[in-house]
Amino acid sequence: MLNIVLFGPPGSGKGTQSERLTGKYNLVHLSTGDIFRSNIKEETELGKLAQSYMSKGQLVPDSLTIDLLRSEVLKYENPKGFIFDGFPRTNAQAKALDDFLSSQNTSITLMLALEVGEDELKMRLLKRSEVSGRVDDADPAIIENRIRVYNNETAPVKDYYSQQGKFIPIDGIGAIDDITSRLFSAIDAKN
Ligand code: ADP
Numbered sequence: 001m002l003n004i005v006l007f008g009p010p011g012s013g014k015g016t017q018s019e020r021l022t023g024k025y026n027l028v029h030l031s032t033g034d035i036f037r038s039n040i041k042e043e044t045e046l047g048k049l050a051q052s053y054m055s056k057g058q059l060v061p062d063s064l065t066i067d068l069l070r071s072e073v074l075k076y077e078n079p080k081g082f083i084f085d086g087f088p089r090t091n092a093q094a095k096a097l098d099d100f101l102s103s104q105n106t107s108i109t110l111m112l113a114l115e116v117g118e119d120e121l122k123m124r125l126l127k128r129s130e131v132s133g134r135v136d137d138a139d140p141a142i143i144e145n146r147i148r149v150y151n152n153e154t155a156p157v158k159d160y161y162s163q164q165g166k167f168i169p170i171d172g173i174g175a176i177d178d179i180t181s182r183l184f185s186a187i188d189a190k191n
Contacts, residue, residue, distance in 0.1 A: 001106045002027060002081035002191060005088065007157065008114030009150045010143070011124040012172050013179060017114070018085045020180045025187065028076050031085040032065055035072065037134075057136055057145035059089055059153060066096045073100070081109070090153050094160045110190050111161040112183055114172035118147060 002025055006014050015031060022029045036054060039047030046068070053060045069087055088094040101107050116124075122143055129137035136142050161167040168186045172179055 001079070001109075002187070003084070003101065003106060003108050004081070004187070005084045005108055005111040005161065006114070007111050008172060009116060009118075009121055009154075010146045011121040011128065012114040012116045013176070014085045014114060016176060017180060017183055018083050021083050021183060021187070024184065025081065027081045027083050028079050029083045029085060030069065030072055030087070032060075032069060032087040032089075033085075035068060036060060054136055055142075057142040057149065059149060062090055062092045062096070065089075066093055066100075069093075069097070070100050073104070084108075088157055091156055091160050094157050108161070108164075108166060110166045110168055110187070111158070112186055113158055113167065113169050114179070115169050116172040120173065121147065 004021065004027070006018055006021070008014050015034075018029045018031065021027060033054075036047065036050040040051045040054075041047070046064070049064065050060045059065075065087065069084075073082065084097070088097050098108065122140070125137045125143050126140070128134070136146065158167055168190075170179070170182050170186060
């Protein structure tokens with residue numbers, strides 16, 4: 001299996017690039033953010049709980065997120081692999097993912113980390129709010145909080161995969177197609 005963690009700060013282009021990677025390598029795209037948002041839309045209990053964190057730019061608690069991710073993975077029979085988008089976001093999630101994948105006789109192949117500076121991120125998120133309707137994109141204070149949470153809790157996950165020799169930084173600035181090419185090259189070199 002080809003299992004990729006597509007990593008990066010909010011607004012770094014994970015969703016956009018995930019779509020291109022799933023197309024080329026025939027992978028299942030799992031975005032925890034998308035799953036939470038569809039639960040919010042359908043007004044499920046999980047959605048109500050997730051919304052209380054997401055609307056403030058905080059992380060949804062690990063236990064909830066890990067359980068959700070496991071049950072999503074198990075929905076697929078004989079997948080070629082997964083793109084994990086927005087997961088893992090903490091070291092505890094990374095460890096839980098490793099344990100779970102190993103129980104399924106597979107593992108993470110590599111982590112591709114999109115690198116984009118903070119000023120560019122803030123601009124992209126505010127621009128996205130005009131079309132996405134995402135409340136967490138519209139308020140500069142919430143954007144600040146998401147970037148702070150990313151720096152404090154999520155960025156350390158890079159070290160986790162780096163220690164396993166799986167971390168590959170990717171320049172996330174430039175034309176969308178060029179960034180896609182960089183991702184393809186990194187995958188093809190390892191695959
Ligand atoms: P972005 O990367 O632009 O922040 P996402 O859709 O990945 O967008 O995430 C939106 C929000 O969903 C996060 O700010 C967080 O509140 C919640 N979320 C998504 N994935 C996770 C996760 N793995 N752990 C905890 N919270 C998460």
